[in-house]
Amino acid sequence: MSRFSELLDDFFYRPDEDVSGLQDFAAGSDGVLPLVPEEVPEEYLAFRLEGECYAVPIRGVREISKVPPLTEIPRAEPQLLGVMNLRGELLPVYDVKMRLRLAERAPLVAGPDAPAPPRSARILVLRTETGPAGVWVDGVVGVVKLKPSMLEAPPPGMRAGDRDCVVGMGRRGPMLYILLDAEQALAP
Amino acid sequence: MSPGSKALSEFVAEATEILDALARDLLVLDERRGHEADPDLVNGIFRAAHSLKGLSGLFGQERISRLAHGTEDLLDRLRLGKLLLDGAVLDALIEVLDAFQALLGEAARGTESEGLSARVETMAARMASMGAPAEVAEEDPLDRLELEAQVRSVFTEYEEHRLRENVRRGVALWRVRAAFDLSDFDKGLVELNARLKPLGEVISTLPSAQPGGAHGIAFDLIFGAQVDQAALETGLKGTPAELSALTVRPAAEAATSALLQAAQPSATMRSTSPRGGGKKKKRARATPAALPPEARPPLLPHVPEDTEPGPLEWPTSDAALPADAGGAPSPAHVPGPSSVPVVAYLQGAAKASPKGLSVAPALPAGAPVSPQATLTADTSLRSLTQTVRVDIGRLDGLINMVGELLLIKANLQRLAESARQDGAVALSKLFGQELARETRGLERKLEALQEGLLEARMVPVGQVFDKLARLVRRITREAGKEIELAISGGEVELDKLIVEELSDPLMHLIRNAIDHGVESPDARLASGKPRRAVVGLRAEQKGNHVVIEVSDDGAGIDEVRVREVAITRGVITFSQAQEMSRRELLNLIFQPGFSTARSVSELSGRGVGLDVVKNNLGNLSGIIDVWSERGRGTAFHLTLPVTLAIIRALLVGVSGRTYAVPLNSVLEIISVQPREIRTVERREVLDLRGQTLPFVRLARMFALPERPVSRHFVVVVGLAQERLGIAVDELHGQQDIVTKPLGGRLQSVRGISGATDLGNRRTVLVLDVAALLEEGMAVERRRA
Structure with a gap:
């Protein structure tokens, strides 16, 4: 059974696959069109963290990777989960759940005692000012196009992190996306 | 470097080479000031200026071209004997060299500052008007x-x-x-x-x-x-x-x-x-x-x-x-x-x-x-050297490739081994043997390849020394001191990257030595020393390391005042100071909070940024040590690895994790029973052949879950005079590794110098021995 599900898994999701065309197609077919011409939609990558749906601008995402074995860095700050080797490149991998108060402590995902990562978990490789950084997400939802009119300011009572990592909300149909400022979320 | 311009970077690289040659020749001329100038040397400089003119013209670097043209004219008159090479001309030439370097720097950044342009103009004009023409004989x-x-x-x-x-x-x-x-x-x-x-x-x-x-x-x-x-x-x-x-x-x-x-x-x-x-x-x-x-x-x-x-x-x-x-x-x-x-x-x-x-x-x-x-060698237009300039990044790429080949080789070896041992039939055993033999051949060739690549990265440390020699000239003049720079060991070779990174720390040290270490000529005479001070710059290879010494015969560091300042600045407490040895006191000058320009130069004559120097060296896996005696002078010893690209490492296991320790800093490995560990004033030490060895448990240091073990393996590491025993749980053997630096966001991680890939997508961290030593010693100091 495991072999079959693995095959299926690969069929459903391939991180290096270019699905933007498909996404466009999907986005165009959900009835929200036609767009107001002067409104240029921006593409966001939506992902799940502890059951909530977050999104970051897709131009800040370099790639999406399955979770490789992570190597923990001794004495590092807790949100630094470890380092990963992505095709010979060494990347730090961060947890943002603590910053967003979604979790009390960072999950144990690196080192010899770590359990195998959940099947849906992924590492988003983001471009940041201080170089590429990986961010652990519980699952990737997909690419969404959000027009400026779909964006809202973050609700005042919302539990935010230490800093304002949440820059706004995006509403598209029934879905609500919490827009994340990756730079802030990864700031030390 | 200006964005994306390959041509420009080529130009800068080539021009730098010319300037280096120019600088070398000028330095020789300068050393023999007052003697008859070697015509070959003058001719060489003339040719360098000429090439520079052509090159910069080709790349549209007008300012460099103009200055080179003036220089060439001047040199032409010199070599044809229409002008005498006197001090003023030599000074002008050296100044021009500085200007060239500044111009090249601006060219590389794609900027053009007004000040420099004006400087070029005045300089060119000055050179044109320069002329104490040699007397002309009436008859030919x-x-x-x-x-x-x-x-x-x-x-x-x-x-x-x-x-x-x-x-x-x-x-x-x-x-x-x-x-x-x-x-x-x-x-x-x-x-x-x-x-x-x-x-x-x-x-x-x-x-x-x-x-x-x-x-x-x-x-x-x-x-x-x-x-x-x-x-x-x-x-x-x-x-x-x-x-x-x-x-x-x-x-x-x-x-x-x-x-x-x-x-x-x-x-x-x-x-x-x-x-x-x-x-x-x-x-x-x-x-x-x-x-x-x-x-x-x-x-x-x-x-x-x-x-x-x-x-x-x-x-x-x-x-x-x-x-x-x-x-x-x-x-x-x-x-x-x-x-x-x-x-x-x-x-x-x-x-x-x-x-x-x-x-x-x-x-x-x-x-x-x-x-x-x-084509004859002496006059041929064909370049005289059989050298190819290679971007260091390409060499890095090749070395990475070799690292990966080594991984593949290791896999092959494993396959061969298992085929040889578990082979069910005789045929497969034979095949395994064959495979093992071929793999050994591959190993030898790979090693040769790796060695060759490493050698290609090696450059003589004299490259930096030459630059520093020029700097010394200038600072000396500014500081109003008389200094002789004694250089030796310029032929010792180091990895190109290390040599590049060395120039700043060495410049700091030399500047300090001249500005603050060396007394004024009068003060020197008063204390019975020769007027002319000697600043030494010496390189020496010691096994896998190169030791570079920057010394002066100046006043030395006053450790009493170092202590006072350290206490007033809160670097150490009074009671700590009481127990510190002289050497420990001297080493305080590397503490971050310690050295600020004003207080230090007033106090003992050590200038800015020794902590920066130390950090820079740390990034190169190097260590710095100071020796000083009042009235006799000061010497800094920089101990550096020969290369950082591929290193042989010892793989150790701690609490189920694997770490790599660069073998060039491992002195020995001992096995220790828990009862052999002693505590002296609450810190753990080992007795190693009658010597007390500071001892840390890596698991404890890294806050990993400690596992009970019946015995520890203690990796004794050392750099310069420092020794430290690091306890680990297991030894996994040796391997050649290609270290990748923890760049970007991970720069501030302590105790880890980089990471490496051992195959199977497993990333293994490489311990920063210099930092661990430092930390181990700091623990010692704090507890002492």
């Missing part, structure tokens, strides 16, 4: 030399000047005639030049009137000897050289002889000399066979049987030559008894008139002349 001493006018006529202005100088000074002049085989005369000529060089000055190399046999070519070298005939003869033993003296008539005869020479007919024959023309001559590209038959006769119009080939000379620098465009033949005549056919070279001015003139030697037997054969 050259007229007294018995040399055929035709020979004389082919000398370049520079050669003529050198010859004149030699005659004027009464140097014994010789014609050294040597015949070589055509196939390898370039080598022979190089060797002959090398032999002659120490004995005097080779003024000109001309093809000889005396033929060198059917397949040979003979040369006349006009040579000014610094030694007597006997010494010259001994010096040339074994070479095909024949000596004949050139007589110099006493002054009175000169006029007559000149007249006589002028009266000689000068039209008999001429082989053209390859002068002027384009930068890259394609002379002698065409072999006689390729020559259109009708092209030959007009070239050697009336070759009487009793004539010989005319002189041939190669230009040293085109700019210095009169432009003799198109290589139009100018008549020359050398009388001599010869019926052997002529060797005539024509300039291959292919562009001007390809058919008629792009011609090579008209050789009698039609002996083919290879293109190389016509």
